[in-house]
Amino acid sequence: MNAAGMVRWGGAVLDGAGLGPGRREAWLLLRALSGIDAWLRPEVPVPPEAEAAYRAAVARRAAREPFAYVVGRRFFRGIELAVDRRALIPRPETEGLVEQACALLPRGGLAVDLCTGSGAVALAIAAERPDARVVATDLSDAALALAAANARRLGLDGRVRLCRGDLWDAVPPEARGSVDVCACNPPYVEAGEWSDLDPEVRDFEPREALVATEGWRSLYGRIARGGEVWLRAGGWLLCESAPAQAAPVAALLRGPAWDAADVMADAGGAPRIVRGRRALPPEPR
Numbered sequence: 001m002n003a004a005g006m007v008r009w010g011g012a013v014l015d016g017a018g019l020g021p022g023r024r025e026a027w028l029l030l031r032a033l034s035g036i037d038a039w040l041r042p043e044v045p046v047p048p049e050a051e052a053a054y055r056a057a058v059a060r061r062a063a064r065e066p067f068a069y070v071v072g073r074r075f076f077r078g079i080e081l082a083v084d085r086r087a088l089i090p091r092p093e094t095e096g097l098v099e100q101a102c103a104l105l106p107r108g109g110l111a112v113d114l115c116t117g118s119g120a121v122a123l124a125i126a127a128e129r130p131d132a133r134v135v136a137t138d139l140s141d142a143a144l145a146l147a148a149a150n151a152r153r154l155g156l157d158g159r160v161r162l163c164r165g166d167l168w169d170a171v172p173p174e175a176r177g178s179v180d181v182c183a184c185n186p187p188y189v190e191a192g193e194w195s196d197l198d199p200e201v202r203d204f205e206p207r208e209a210l211v212a213t214e215g216w217r218s219l220y221g222r223i224a225r226g227g228e229v230w231l232r233a234g235g236w237l238l239c240e241s242a243p244a245q246a247a248p249v250a251a252l253l254r255g256p257a258w259d260a261a262d263v264m265a266d267a268g269g270a271p272r273i274v275r276g277r278r279a280l281p282p283e284p285r
């Protein structure tokens, strides 16, 4: 079958699965899996191996597997990451966390990415700031294996240290009190919201990447308390949150240990990134 026929077939399958209009995704799948752009070269025959891969991919997508898992990759802030079911698919709104971290990180500074998943935030910071030292942590061995593979593929494995463990506990002890910027996108979906999530998310992405078993309030509370210990005076804590959580998370960053806390909106205008600065010591009299 030629490329246009493949896209027509795939589009109809995706329409039938309720994912319509399916033509655009079918075209994207064919291009991602075979390199053939069916709009530019509709008559080109699709080689049998590419056709088999494409048909399998359309079936997976029709079963509501996310597009990024089906093609196995995702662009995030200028880097291409391998993605699979071991870790959350990096979201565009999280790019704001990287933008802020890079803007606030001093030259040669130390950045920590708690809850790194695929390594997206840590690797994007390292790619954008070749002067930075970066530590990334996660509880999940599977996610860390994916992050390590991404670091190697991007040639960043010498610059990003991956550590397994619970939040700040995983950060090497010598970093205590000297972290310049911590960027964190923790699991923040409420357990009660699970059944309302899209099937793409609920049935395919790791639950522990989305829902904090202890509850999001407790998790952000521990992140903030750890920030008081691990950040240097004047260092920054940046947390992504759901819009409805931004104000209560910002409230955790007010008090004597912090001297600034605010919330920044994402590209869609929703409150998304909570930012707090570790208090500077008082001026000598």
Ligand SMILES: C[S@@+](CC[C@H](N)C(=O)[O-])C[C@H]1O[C@@H](n2cnc3c(N)ncnc32)[C@H](O)[C@@H]1O
Residues within 6 Å of the ligand: 087, 088, 089, 090, 091, 094, 114, 115, 116, 117, 118, 119, 120, 121, 137, 138, 139, 140, 143, 165, 166, 167, 185, 186, 187, 188, 208, 209, 210
């Ligand atoms: C929302 S995902 C974020 C992944 C990645 N930072 C991103 O933005 O694409 C949250 C990640 O936190 C990890 N995680 C959950 N609880 C944790 C904990 N207590 N300590 C460290 N990592 C944790 C999960 O395994 C998951 O990989």
